[in-house]
Amino acid sequence: MVKKTRAEDYDVGSIRVLKGLEPVKQRPGMYTLTDNPLHIVQEVIDNASDEVLAGFGTRISVTLRADGGVTVEDNGRGIPTGMHPEEHAPVVELVFTRLHAGGKFAKADGSGPYSFAGGLHGVGVSVTNALSTRLEVTVWRDGREANLAFEDGFVVDPLSDKKSSRPKSQTGTRVTCWPDAKYFDSPVVPEAALVRLLRSKAVLLPGCEVVYSNEKTGETQTWKYEGGLREYLLSELRADPLVEPFEASGYADENTEGFAPGEGAAWVLAWTTEGPLTRESYVNLIPTPQGGTHESGLKDGLFQAVKTFMEIHGLQTKGVKVLAEDVFGRANFVLSTKSLDPQFQGQTKEKLTSRDALKLVSNFVRTQFEFWLNDHIEDGKKLVEHIVSVAQARQRQASKYEKRKSSTVAVLPGKLTDCETDDITRNELFIVEGDSAGGSAKAGRDKEFQAILPLRGKILNTWEVDSDELLGSDTIHDIALAIGVDPHPKEGDPDLKGLRYGKICILSDADVDGSHIQVLLLTLFYRHFPKLIELGHVYVAMPPLYRVDAPKKGRKKDRKIYCLDDRELTRTLDALKKEGFREDELKVSRFKGLGEMQAEQLAETTLNPDTRRLLPVSLGDMDEAVTRSVMHLLMSGNQANGRREWMEAYGDRAETDV
Numbered sequence: 001m002v003k004k005t006r007a008e009d010y011d012v013g014s015i016r017v018l019k020g021l022e023p024v025k026q027r028p029g030m031y032t033l034t035d036n037p038l039h040i041v042q043e044v045i046d047n048a049s050d051e052v053l054a055g056f057g058t059r060i061s062v063t064l065r066a067d068g069g070v071t072v073e074d075n076g077r078g079i080p081t082g083m084h085p086e087e088h089a090p091v092v093e094l095v096f097t098r099l100h101a102g103g104k105f106a107k108a109d110g111s112g113p114y115s116f117a118g119g120l121h122g123v124g125v126s127v128t129n130a131l132s133t134r135l136e137v138t139v140w141r142d143g144r145e146a147n148l149a150f151e152d153g154f155v156v157d158p159l160s161d162k163k164s165s166r167p168k169s170q171t172g173t174r175v176t177c178w179p180d181a182k183y184f185d186s187p188v189v190p191e192a193a194l195v196r197l198l199r200s201k202a203v204l205l206p207g208c209e210v211v212y213s214n215e216k217t218g219e220t221q222t223w224k225y226e227g228g229l230r231e232y233l234l235s236e237l238r239a240d241p242l243v244e245p246f247e248a249s250g251y252a253d254e255n256t257e258g259f260a261p262g263e264g265a266a267w268v269l270a271w272t273t274e275g276p277l278t279r280e281s282y283v284n285l286i287p288t289p290q291g292g293t294h295e296s297g298l299k300d301g302l303f304q305a306v307k308t309f310m311e312i313h314g315l316q317t318k319g320v321k322v323l324a325e326d327v328f329g330r331a332n333f334v335l336s337t338k339s340l341d342p343q344f345q346g347q348t349k350e351k352l353t354s355r356d357a358l359k360l361v362s363n364f365v366r367t368q369f370e371f372w373l374n375d376h377i378e379d380g381k382k383l384v385e386h387i388v389s390v391a392q393a394r395q396r397q398a399s400k401y402e403k404r405k406s407s408t409v410a411v412l413p414g415k416l417t418d419c420e421t422d423d424i425t426r427n428e429l430f431i432v433e434g435d436s437a438g439g440s441a442k443a444g445r446d447k448e449f450q451a452i453l454p455l456r457g458k459i460l461n462t463w464e465v466d467s468d469e470l471l472g473s474d475t476i477h478d479i480a481l482a483i484g485v486d487p488h489p490k491e492g493d494p495d496l497k498g499l500r501y502g503k504i505c506i507l508s509d510a511d512v513d514g515s516h517i518q519v520l521l522l523t524l525f526y527r528h529f530p531k532l533i534e535l536g537h538v539y540v541a542m543p544p545l546y547r548v549d550a551p552k553k554g555r556k557k558d559r560k561i562y563c564l565d566d567r568e569l570t571r572t573l574d575a576l577k578k579e580g581f582r583e584d585e586l587k588v589s590r591f592k593g594l595g596e597m598q599a600e601q602l603a604e605t606t607l608n609p610d611t612r613r614l615l616p617v618s619l620g621d622m623d624e625a626v627t628r629s630v631m632h633l634l635m636s637g638n639q640a641n642g643r644r645e646w647m648e649a650y651g652d653r654a655e656t657d658v
Contacts, residue, residue: 021097021130021153028183031127036186037070037179038193040131043124044072044175049201049285051076052208057172059209062198065176066215069134070189073174078141081159090159092139092148096129097155125175129153131184132177143168152180197287199223203232204285204336229268229334236278237332241270242386243379246372250364251338258356258557265337265361267298271330271383281335283342283352290345292352294337294361296610299328301365306387309373315384317392323426326391337361341579343561355562355604355611397425413478417442419451424502429453429482430541430607433508433517436595441507444603451501453482459517462524470528479524487528494531504538505614507606509593510545510565522617533617542613543594543606548572549587553580562605564613 024031033039041062051057057076064070080091087094129135130153139146145164149157164170181187195212202210202223209224225231230247251264281288281295288294303324310316337357345351373380412418415438419427427449432438438454445452460473467487471477480486483504488494506521508514518540525538532538544562546569552558561576563569569588576586591597597605606612 021099021126023099024127024130025153025183028127028131032131034184037131037184037189038197040128040179041070041072041177041189041194042197043128044070044177045197045201046286047125048072048074048076048173049205051173052205053285058207059211060198060201061211061213062194063213063215064189064191064194067178068187069176069178071174071176073172075170075172078139078171078173079137081139081141081144081146081161090148092137092146093155093159096125096135096137096148096150097153099126128175128177131180133180135175135177138174140164140166140170140172142171195221200232200280200282200287201285203229203334204282229266229336233268233270233278233332233334237270237272238275238278239272241332242273242330243271243383244376245270246369248365248368248372250368252360259360260340263338263340263360264364265294265298265335267333267335267365269302269331269333271386272332273330273386277330278332278334280333281337281352283337283339283344283357285336286344288344288350288352290351292345293354293357293611294335294339294352297358297361298333298335298365299324300358300610301362302331302369303327304362304366305369305373306384308370309380310384312374313377313381315381315388317388320388320391320395322387322391323394326387326394329390330386335361341559353611353613358610395423413453413481415454415478416482417452419445420448423449424499427451427501428503428505429501430505430507431455431479431521432594433514434593434595437507437509437593437597440595440597440599440602441607443599444601444607446607450607451482453478455517459520459524461520462527467528476524483529483532485529485532488531490530496531496535499532499537502537503614504532505541506539507541507543507594510543510591511593514593525617526619533619536616536618538617540615540617541606542615543591543597543602545569545591547589547591547601548576549589550576550581551585 028034032043045060045062048057048060051074052060054076057074059075061073062070079095082091083089084091084094087098129150132153133151134156135150136157137146137148143164144161145166146159146161147157148155148159179187179189191214198210198212202208203225206225206228209222211220211222213220228247230245233245234241245268247268249264249266251262252259253261256263281291281298283292283294306327307322310322337352337360339352339354339357339360341354342352342357343354345353373383417438421427429451430441430445430453432441432452432454435454435456438452441452441454455475459475462470462476467489470487471480482500484498484500485494485496504525506518508517508521522538522540525533529538542564545565546563548561548563548569550559550561561572563572573583573586573588577583594602594606604611
């Protein structure tokens with residue numbers, strides 16, 4: 001009897017369709033953080049916060065129970081309990097059992113029940129339910145009390161309804177969940193992080209009372225801030241501020257070009273000269289610990305205002321070039337942004353990627369800070385003096401990395417379009433696929449710190465090429481000359497004094513051929529320039545493959561959303577349809593290559609540090625011997641059979657974190 005191979009076992013029975021909450025249980029890391037259950041608790045807290053943000057609640061209470069559960073209660077409107085007209089199930093049940101079901105989609109024109117909410121995909125509390133051993137819901141609404149309970153994501157106590165003992169005006173929702181330990185590295189909700197989260201909600205929701213209770217310790221804490229962001233930031237600072245804190249806000253109205261009424265931000269900043277920094281940002285009350293485009297907008301607005309102030313008052317110092325990082329480097333801040341349809345990196349929403357947010361925040365911050373500086377001239381001059389000293393220190397540090405100079409221009413590749421700065425802590429080289437793409441990249445780059453080296457066609461597979469033969473390839477010779485480093489083995493201490501760029505970025509088309517070029521270049525650096533990867537100098541740029549055009553619907557202009565790949569396109573189209581867009585209203589364009597993109601599009605999506613996606617390349621935690629064995633299997637010319645078997649066994653595990 002002949003034993004079947006893996007390939008022969010692959011038939012219609014091999015395809016599984018995950019239904020309901022099964023995808024969450026199978027791959028919890030795709031939907032939440034799995035180090036501890038704080039994020040699934042935060043999903044419930046965020047729903048309560050959205051009620052307050054929408055103007056329908058004034059109190060949020062959270063209880064850490066002695067039995068390991070967590071209870072979140074608010075006095076908002078209460079989740080609707082009636083039957084859904086299309087799904088023929090209670091709405092409150094759908095919210096906790098169906099992915100992409102919720103009240104956050106009907107907001108395209110700013111008139112839905114949650115115009116500015118953190119929930120985007122409708123997978124929040126359904127994830128909480130899926131990853132809990134038990135979840136109980138009580139809703140007070142219309143003078144009635146409704147109760148519902150789940151275990152492992154399934155209904156165990158169907159919806160019951162009775163007359164409420166509360167007055168009809170006392171509405172609200174209470175959710176208690178018991179996180180399932182098997183899905184988390186630690187089943188314990190970190191109390192310090194939870195307390196900090198709740199305190200920040202009180203800060204961002206002035207007038208809202210936030211109460212925290214711990215049944216084990218008997219401790220209760222209550223926060224209700226009337227002083228808002230300024231009061232909170234000053235309480236968090238570890239050093240006295242250099243000048244008076246700058247607090248302001250700005251929001252769009254009907255006449256604001258490009259944004260819906262109500263979009264904007266509130267912020268407070270304080271500069272300190274020593275000690276750790278306090279930096280917190282939020283989008284529709286959702287914490288964004290990894291920052292994003294709203295923080296980039298804050299940085300840009302401050303820089304533009306300071307630059308204008310220095311020019312008007314003649315505060316420039318000869319030989320000193322002030323950069324945005326000099327202004328922003330010692331700034332403590334709390335930033336709260338309101339966005340009608342924010343785009344986040346991943347379901348955990350830790351980083352904002354909406355490109356419009358940069359312009360939104362920057363415009364308001366610049367205007368307000370210019371006014372503040374000219375209204376506080378002495379403080380402004382003191383701040384500029386500090387910023388100039390920071391710039392001088394940076395320039396002194398940069399001189400340690402002076403480029404290796406050459407007596408003739410011919411030493412550098414003729415195709416290389418170099419940048420102006422010698423500072424390798426800032427400058428970047430983009431190795432670009434194709435001459436036409438190189439032309440777009442040259443037009444869209446920032447010539448001060450971005451250099452472009454176009455390549456023609458696929459480069460040599462260098463896995464089995466000896467170092468002494470390597471530079472026989474003109475393409476690889478050009479790359480080595482451009483970066484200023486010779487090929488070297490992993491062992492030893494190679495000479496990197498000639499390194500000409502701090503970031504070496506691989507930029508290829510977002511299709512299969514482009515991925516092949518990425519692999520060949522990564523093979524080159526791993527095999528023959530390993531020290532550059534080890535020291536964090538190699539990156540992969542992620543250009544979009546699609547652009548989705550959606551009509552304005554409540555905005556001053558149409559929306560353009562760039563999507564990295566097919567998966568992100570599907571997710572974007574699903575979200576837009578949930579917002580009320582018809583399929584025939586959405587136009588999807590596919591970029592055939594980088595050369596097809598306009599310079600402005602390439603700059604916005606791939607080159608601009610504030611709005612691009614740039615992935616650092618690292619060796620990871622895998623054992624070196626295992627890594628080399630896998631690379632040999634994948635890149636060696638005589639390993640076709642082994643390569644196919646490996647891809648069949650492990651190909652579905654590949655994930656890209658962008």
